[in-house]
Structure formats: C-alpha cells, structure tokens
Amino acid sequence: MTPMALDEFNQALHNVDAIPLHLGESAEGDFAQRFAVYRNNVRASRTEALRQGFPVLAQLLGADYFTALAAVFIQQHPPRSAALHEYGVELADYIAAFQPLSALGYLADIARLEWARLCAFHAADAPVLSLADMDLAALTDRLTQPLHWHPSVTLLCSEHPLYRLWASQQGMDTAPTAQDWPAENVLVWRQGLQLRTEPLDAVNVQLLQLSTQSNRLAAALAEHPEWLGHLLQLLHWQVFASE
Amino acid sequence: MSSLALRGGAGVAFKPVHFDALLANPGRIDFIEVHAENYFGEGGLLHAQLAELRRHLPLSVHGVGLSLGGVDPLDAEHLQRLRWVCERYEPQLVSEHLAWSGHAGQYLGDLLPLAYNAATLQRVSARVQQVQEALGRTILIENPAVYLRLDESDMSEVEFLRQLCRDTDCGLLLDLNNLLVSCHNCGGSPDTYLKALPAERVGELHLAGHTRMPIGDSTLLIDDHAGAVADDTWALYVQWLLLAGPRPSLIEWDRELPAWSTLAAEVDCARALQQSPYMPPCAGREKHL
Numbered sequence: 265m266t267p268m269a270l271d272e273f274n275q276a277l278h279n280v281d282a283i284p285l286h287l288g289e290s291a292e293g294d295f296a297q298r299f300a301v302y303r304n305n306v307r308a309s310r311t312e313a314l315r316q317g318f319p320v321l322a323q324l325l326g327a328d329y330f331t332a333l334a335a336v337f338i339q340q341h342p343p344r345s346a347a348l349h350e351y352g353v354e355l356a357d358y359i360a361a362f363q364p365l366s367a368l369g370y371l372a373d374i375a376r377l378e379w380a381r382l383c384a385f386h387a388a389d390a391p392v393l394s395l396a397d398m399d400l401a402a403l404t405d406r407l408t409q410p411l412h413w414h415p416s417v418t419l420l421c422s423e424h425p426l427y428r429l430w431a432s433q434q435g436m437d438t439a440p441t442a443q444d445w446p447a448e449n450v451l452v453w454r455q456g457l458q459l460r461t462e463p464l465d466a467v468n469v470q471l472l473q474l475s476t477q478s479n480r481l482a483a484a485l486a487e488h489p490e491w492l493g494h495l496l497q498l499l500h501w502q503v504f505a506s507e
Numbered sequence: 508m509s510s511l512a513l514r515g516g517a518g519v520a521f522k523p524v525h526f527d528a529l530l531a532n533p534g535r536i537d538f539i540e541v542h543a544e545n546y547f548g549e550g551g552l553l554h555a556q557l558a559e560l561r562r563h564l565p566l567s568v569h570g571v572g573l574s575l576g577g578v579d580p581l582d583a584e585h586l587q588r589l590r591w592v593c594e595r596y597e598p599q600l601v602s603e604h605l606a607w608s609g610h611a612g613q614y615l616g617d618l619l620p621l622a623y624n625a626a627t628l629q630r631v632s633a634r635v636q637q638v639q640e641a642l643g644r645t646i647l648i649e650n651p652a653v654y655l656r657l658d659e660s661d662m663s664e665v666e667f668l669r670q671l672c673r674d675t676d677c678g679l680l681l682d683l684n685n686l687l688v689s690c691h692n693c694g695g696s697p698d699t700y701l702k703a704l705p706a707e708r709v710g711e712l713h714l715a716g717h718t719r720m721p722i723g724d725s726t727l728l729i730d731d732h733a734g735a736v737a738d739d740t741w742a743l744y745v746q747w748l749l750l751a752g753p754r755p756s757l758i759e760w761d762r763e764l765p766a767w768s769t770l771a772a773e774v775d776c777a778r779a780l781q782q783s784p785y786m787p788p789c790a791g792r793e794k795h796l
Contacts, residue, residue, distance in 0.1 A: 265622035309616030346572020386548025
C-alpha cells in the first residue's frame with residue numbers, strides 16, 4: 265500500500281463526503297458501505313474514549329449533545345496516543361472557549377475534575393508520608409522541609425460549587441441551586457488504590473499550597489495551632505509522598 | 508510470577524470487572540491476555556490487579572495500537588512503553604496486528620486494512636523486525652478482520668503472512684473469528700486459508716463473536732467481540748485442532764461483558780475441544796438448556 269493511498273484512505277475517514285472508490289477492487293460495488301464501517305469505528309472509538317473519561321460531563325450535557333460536542337472536539341484535537349485513557353487533556357479548555365456553552369462556565373471545571381480523576385487513576389505508585397513512622401519530634405522536623413504531593417494529587421479551586429455539581433450527578437449530594445452557588449475546592453487523589461474526590465475547605469487548600477515550600481508549613485502551624493487537625497487529615501488521606 | 512510455557516490451554520481477555528472471580532480460582536483458566544495500551548499508565552489499580560494475577564497465571568500481552576502497517580515512523584514512546592510493560596510482567600506471548608491504526612501523528616482507534624503487495628511486505632517486515640529488536644523477542648502477528656479489499660493487493664493475505672514469517676522470523680496469532688469474517692466479507696475459503704498457513708508458526712489462537720450487518724442484498728460480518736463465540740468459529744476451531752493441534756486459545760469478549768461464569772464456560776468449551784476435537788462444537792449449547 266503506497267503512502268499516498270494510505271493518506272487518501274486516512275483523509276476519507278475524516279470526511280463524510282469523500283469515499284476513496286479508486287482504492288477498492290472494482291468487483292465490490294458496495295465499497296462505500298464497507299468503507300463506512302471503518303469510518304464509524306474510528307469515530308466511535310474516539311467518542312467512546314471521551315465518554316468513558318468524562319461520564320459526568322456526558323450526563324450533564326445529555327448523550328446527543330455530548331456526541332455532537334465530541335465530534336467537533338475530535339476534529340480539532342484528535343488523539344495522539346494509542347493509550348486512549350490519556351485522551352482529552354484539551355477538553356476542559358475547549359469547553360471554556362466553546363461559545364454555545366459560555367453561559368455554563370462550570371462545565372469546563374467538571375471536565376477538569378474528570379481529567380484529574382483519570383490522571384489519578386493511572387498515576388505512578390509512590391510511598392506515602394505516614395504518621396505511623398514518626399514521633400512528634402520527627403513530624404515537627406519533617407514539617408520544616410518541603411513536602412511532595414503524591415503523584416496522583418490534583419487540587420482544583422473552582423468559582424462554582426464544583427464538588428456538589430459532580431457529586432449530585434451520582435446521587436451523592438444535592439444539586440446546588442442558583443441561590444446557593446458558592447465557590448468550592450476539590451481534591452482528587454488516590455488513597456492506596458482507591459480513587460478519592462473530596463471537597464476541601466480553605467484551610468486545607470492553604471496547607472496544601474504551603475506544603476511544598478520550606479518552613480512555610482511549620483510557620484503556619486505555629487501561627488495557627490488549630491490547623492494541626494487539618495494537616496492530620498491530609499496526612500491520613502495520604503496525599504503526601506514520603507520523599 | 509508464573510513462568511509456565513504456553514503450549515495449549517484456554518484463557519480470556521482479562522477485564523478488571525472479573526478480577527475477584529478470577530482471583531478466587533485462577534486455575535479455572537490457563538492464561539490471561541491484556542491489551543498493552545491499557546497498562547501504559549504508571550501505577551494504580553490496573554497494575555496492582557495485573558501484578559497479582561501474574562503471580563498465578565501466564566500472560567499474553569496484546570498490542571492494538573502500534574500501527575505496524577502504517578507509514579509514520581513507529582512511535583518511539585509507544586514502543587518504549589510496550590517494552591516497559593513486557594519487562595514488568597514478563598509475558599509468555601506478545602502480539603500485534605497486521606493493520607495500521609495511526610497516520611500523520613493521529614491515533615485512529617481502529618485496525619485499518621492493508622494492500623497485500625511487495626512494497627507493504629517490505630515496510631511491515633522492517634517494522635516487525637524493529638519491534639522484535641526493541642523487545643528482544645519474537646512477536647506474534649494477528650490476521651485482521653477486514654471489510655473490503657484494496658485494489659493495490661496482488662497477493663493473498665495468507666501468502667503475505669507466510670512471507671512475513673519468513674522475512675522476520677515472527678510468529679502468528681491466528682484469529683479464527685477474523686479469518687471467518689474476512690473470508691465472508693471479501694471472499695476466500697477458510698479451509699484453503701488454514702491449510703496454507705505455516706502451522707508451526709502459529710503460537711496463539713483467538714476466538715470471538717461477531718454480528719451480521721445488512722449491506723445491499725448481502726450481509727457483512729462485523730468483528731465486534733460483543734458476544735459468545737459463533738458456531739461457525741467453533742467449527743473452524745475443530746478443523747484447526749485436527750489439522751495442527753492445540754495452541755493457547757483465547758476467548759475475546761470485549762463489549763457487553765458477560766458474567767464471569769458465562770466467560771468461563773466458553774473457556775471450558777475450548778479446553779474440551781482441545782482434549783477431544785471430535786465432539787460436536789460447543790456453540791449452540793444454550794439452545795439445549
């Protein structure tokens with residue numbers, strides 16, 4: 265098969281109006297229908313990869329709208345890797361810039377949350393910082409050094425009630441209303457093998473942000489000793505790597 | 508890690524949903540197969556499950572996205588990740604497809620057809636050799652399910668595969684469902700195909716279901732892996748067993764997944780036929796329940 269023929273076949277996969285009839289054997293009068301099997305397979309595998317990666321977004325948009333959105337997204341951002349669980353990194357920004365959905369700003373954040381879950385699910389394993397391994401002196405000493413987030417961790421700070429929007433689609437929380445629309449932070453990570461998605465209060469967000477800088481965590485706890493409980497929760501959640 | 512050589516037996520394309528049932532009794536089957544690309548992530552549940560199963564069962568790693576028939580250079584990162592999966596899990600078998608699935612930097616998500624001619628053979632041979640050198644082992648190449656024939660073809664698929672084996676020393680993964688689907692869709696005799704194959708090169712068999720799609724006045728068979736192995740495929744399996752004897756045989760059921768017991772019953776059929784290929788094929792058994 266010449267590179268040119270392969271190129272023509274490929275172009276016709278993406279163009280409904282093009283059927284590369286000249287590539288087929290003349291005996292097959294139904295070449296167009298046969299070719300359509302491949303075209304449909306290509307479209308379906310990409311759309312299905314997005315649907316599996318972004319199930320809550322698909323639910324919020326409805327199946328038909330999601331399929332239509334996926335069709336235009338795929339044209340502009342086709343997958344580059346055969347690991348289709350890595351497909352869709354651009355979807356959140358694409359939605360944020362997608363004019364017909366501009367009134368629904370939270371949808372891009374839902375896509376960011378679902379992308380974070382995909383990343384967390386496949387992220388590298390790493391030993392976690394555990395309280396079981398240290399006494400108070402060791403903990404105090406450790407807090408003067410920068411901490412490293414576990415490779416699975418993503419912190420999302422949204423202008424929308426992101427956690428409730430996401431959780432309500434799975435019957436885990438009530439849906440927010442226009443009159444009850446606070447900003448929410450969400451932490452996505454893997455605790456052991458379990459994928460976790462939790463709302464995060466402002467103190468925990470601050471602790472996480474300070475944790476990667478030398479001495480900042482220890483200083484913050486000296487100023488706000490009541491934050492220790494928050495830090496212990498983060499440690500219990502295993503969001504820090506041991507090294 | 509199980510290091511048993513695979514010379515026969517039957518296994519399944521592993522799905523995480525079946526992990527608990529499979530781990531409860533790994534001896535229920537003889538091996539598992541996974542799609543390599545599903546394990547290109549670095550860690551987490553999928554790897555933990557596979558590492559655990561690998562302690563009990565031989566493994567076949569089956570690539571679906573390397574695009575051996577393509578014209579882009581082989582994706583170096585993809586090849587590196589495939590090597591990493593193979594080093595991590597030490598599979599008994601590694602396979603890929605006679606197809607292309609990427610072009611101009613895009614992954615197309617389907618196994619697309621090739622014209623069988625000398626130029627394609629030269630290109631695919633070089634790429635198979637590149638993969639084998641990168642992995643430090645021979646690989647098995649699977650015959651594709653095809654829906655059309657390309658005018659540039661001037662040799663049969665089976666002749667193409669024969670020459671590919673000769674040029675690269677690769678083995679073959681004979682997918683009997685694909686063989687049946689391709690012969691139905693594009694003409695050709697499964698019987699002739701089987702007899703022309705270099706049987707000694709076949710290191711694994713695939714068995715799967717297909718569906719029928721009307722097209723004009725006729726019917727296309729679609730290789731969708733969404734159901735039980737078809738009667739005709741079991742019959743072809745018996746024919747193969749009589750001709751060449753057992754090979755590790757995989758039940759591929761990738762969509763509309765059944766209960767574990769249903770999948771395991773398919774494995775039982777393959778195992779039983781390996782023991783006694785003269786019994787009636789297993790398919791159709793549910794009609795008699």
